[in-house]
Amino acid sequence: MKRRVFGIAAVLGVIASIAAWTAAAGSQSAKLQAPVTLPFKLVTRHMVLPVAVNNSRPLAFVLDTGNRMGVIDVDRARELGVTLGREVKVGGVGPEALTGFFVQNASLNIERLPGFSQPVSLAIPLRRLAARFGHDFDGILGSEFIKEFVVEVNYDARAITLHDRETFNYFGQGAIIPIRLNSSGHPLIDAHVTPVGKSPISGTFVIDLGSGGALALHSPFVAEHRLPGPDVKTIASLGRGGTGGATTGRTGRVTALTIGQFMIRDVPTHFSEDASGAFASAAVNGNIGQQVMGRFRIFLDYGRNRIILEPTSALAGPFDRASSGITYEAVDLDYRTFRITTILEDSPATDARLTVGDVIVAVDGRKAPDLTITVMHELFEQPTPRTLTIQRGDSTLTVTVTPRVMF
Numbered sequence: 339m340k341r342r343v344f345g346i347a348a349v350l351g352v353i354a355s356i357a358a359w360t361a362a363a364g365s366q367s368a369k370l371q372a373p374v375t376l377p378f379k380l381v382t383r384h385m386v387l388p389v390a391v392n393n394s395r396p397l398a399f400v401l402d403t404g405n406r407m408g409v410i411d412v413d414r415a416r417e418l419g420v421t422l423g424r425e426v427k428v429g430g431v432g433p434e435a436l437t438g439f440f441v442q443n444a445s446l447n448i449e450r451l452p453g454f455s456q457p458v459s460l461a462i463p464l465r466r467l468a469a470r471f472g473h474d475f476d477g478i479l480g481s482e483f484i485k486e487f488v489v490e491v492n493y494d495a496r497a498i499t500l501h502d503r504e505t506f507n508y509f510g511q512g513a514i515i516p517i518r519l520n521s522s523g524h525p526l527i528d529a530h531v532t533p534v535g536k537s538p539i540s541g542t543f544v545i546d547l548g549s550g551g552a553l554a555l556h557s558p559f560v561a562e563h564r565l566p567g568p569d570v571k572t573i574a575s576l577g578r579g580g581t582g583g584a585t586t587g588r589t590g591r592v593t594a595l596t597i598g599q600f601m602i603r604d605v606p607t608h609f610s611e612d613a614s615g616a617f618a619s620a621a622v623n624g625n626i627g628q629q630v631m632g633r634f635r636i637f638l639d640y641g642r643n644r645i646i647l648e649p650t651s652a653l654a655g656p657f658d659r660a661s662s663g664i665t666y667e668a669v670d671l672d673y674r675t676f677r678i679t680t681i682l683e684d685s686p687a688t689d690a691r692l693t694v695g696d697v698i699v700a701v702d703g704r705k706a707p708d709l710t711i712t713v714m715h716e717l718f719e720q721p722t723p724r725t726l727t728i729q730r731g732d733s734t735l736t737v738t739v740t741p742r743v744m745f
Contacts (some may be wrong), residue, residue, distance in 0.1 A: 369502065370500060370501065373490075373499045375450075375498070375499045375500075376450060376497060376498050378496055378498060379496070380496055380712070382470070382550055382712050382715060384402075384550060384628070385400060385401040386398050386399070386400055386473065386475075387448075388448075388449070389446050389447070389476075389477065390449070391445070391447070391476075392418060392445060394418055396449070397474070397477060398473060398477075399446070399478060400475065400479070401479045401483075401484075401489075401547060402479065402546075402548030403480075403481065403484065403525055403544075403545055404480075404549060404625065405481070405523070406482060406522050406523030407459040407460055407480050407482050407523075408457060408458040408460070408477065408478070408482060409458070409461070409477050410444065410461050410477040411464040411477060412438065412439065412463050413465060414476045414477070415439075418444075420444045421442040421444070422439040422441065423439055424439065425438070425439055426439065426460070428460070436463050437463075438462035438463070439461045440459065440460060441458050441460055446458055451500070454486075456486070458477070464477070468668075468673075469667040469668050469669065470668075470711070471668075471673075472667075472668040472673040472711025472712065473673060473711070481519065481524070481525070482523065486503065487501060487503050488503050488637055488638065488641070489501075489637070489638040490635070491635070491637075493650075494650060506639065508639075510648055512634075512635070512647050513599050513647050514644050515597060515598045515645050516644055517640075517644055519640060520621075520622075524622075525545045526542050526543065526622060527543055527545060528540065528543075529542075529543050529597045530595070531555070531594075531595055531623075531624075532592060532593040532594040533563065533566065533593065534569060534570045534591065535593075536563070538594075541622075542623055543622060543625060543626050544625040545625075546627050547627070547628060547636075549625055549627030551627040551628070552607065552626075552629035552630050553606070553607045553608070554607070554610060554624050554625050555608065555610060555624040556617050556618065556619055556624050557587070557610040557612050558619075558620040560587075566592075566607070566609050571591075572745055573682060574589070575588060575589045576661070576665055576680060576682050585610060585617050586610070586611045586612055587611040588608075588611070589606060589745060590607060590745050591605060591607055591745065595630065597626070597647070602630055602633070605657060606659075606745070629657070632652070633650055633652040634647040634650060634653070635648040659719040659743070660721040660741035660744075661685065661718070661741055661743070662687055662741045663682035663741075663744070664680065664682070664685075664692060664718075665678070665679050665680040666678045666698060667711075674706050674707045676697065676698040676709070676711065676714065677695065679694060681693070681694055682744075685744065686740050686741055687739060689739075690726070690737040690738060690739045692726075692739070695730070696730050697728065698726060698727070699728060700727035701714060701724055701725070702717075702724055702725050718741050719741065721743065723740045724739050724740070726738070726739055
């Protein structure tokens with residue numbers, strides 16, 4: 339039995355005993371007398387919350403609707419003395435499969451939810467993603483956590499609010515969107531994509547808050563509808579991937595994405611060319627990530643098979659982020675040494691003659707120890723010249739990179 343990923347991680351080749359394994363570990367629900375608000379950090383457009391495992395110190399867990407079960411990083415699990423059981427192959431976006439382990443006798447706890455615990459079911463290697471985040475990445479909260487509550491996501495306030503799932507009543511003006519959960523716990527919706535120069539195409543999409551992108555269309559859907567089309571400007575997709583490695587394809591735009599009553603225009607879109615991995619799946623047509631969903635206040639109400647979307651002032655805003663044409667990762671333990679890993683052809687990076695392996699020492703005089711990858715993303719998404727100090731071997735160089743909108 340195969341399980342595909344649409345967010346950060348999922349299990350491939352997991353045997354049917356996973357359900358019994360998880361149930362055996364036990365879960366203690368918390369009856370909420372009042373809503374509980376948990377602040378999160380938005381790290382490269384991912385929600386990072388403080389979560390303990392077996393009452394440990396606070397760890398950094400990502401809330402991911404594209405994942406089902408509680409997951410912990412393998413190295414962190416070993417550090418905490420968590421018992422690792424049988425091996426399992428894990429993967430997702432990209433063609434690679436990694437070695438993970440079933441987990442025994444481990445539960446996640448949240449300080450503001452006394453009495454609540456939930457099994458951690460799986461340990462997988464997350465260090466590579468931590469380097470791309472530039473932040474600790476200790477684990478994942480998936481749909482097994484979400485379905486215990488009605489989860490309200492407020493990106494503007496950088497907080498989620500947990501409502502009691504039994505007593506929750508909604509009285510706002512948001513749009514109710516029906517969902518269905520597939521066998522992997524992913525929330526699926528029906529939506530319409532309008533490609534450039536074409537009529538709207540209906541499809542089934544995962545709402546994936548564990549994706550930092552806007553819209554990704556899977557390769558079977560792309561091939562069937564001959565997307566993106568001859569008149570669409572595209573660039574090679576840069577920096578997309580997950581536990582299974584990098585994904586291949588082109589990035590361009592569609593004229594519109596329609597979810598319920600909401601039409602979001604001119605949406606940046608990854609047109610997958612993958613032959614394997616999650617983005618090669620024909621089970622669904624694509625996934626809708628944070629760059630779209632972050633324009634709403636969201637209520638995840640899995641018990642009633644719905645999500646509720648309240649538009650924010652960002653809904654009608656343009657997708658006009660610039661790009662430097664580089665990807666980079668943190669290569670030290672405190673995530674303050676940034677090495678360039680990929681350079682896009684015919685981009686601001688090639689104009690500046692940057693090369694793979696260059697280390698970014700400073701941006702606009704702001705030294706790397708005072709930066710984070712999230713901050714650098716924000717700087718490079720503005721069409722403003724940036725002065726970079728680069729370490730290349732034994733040489734220190736100063737170059738100017740001017741990010742621009744490239745598609």
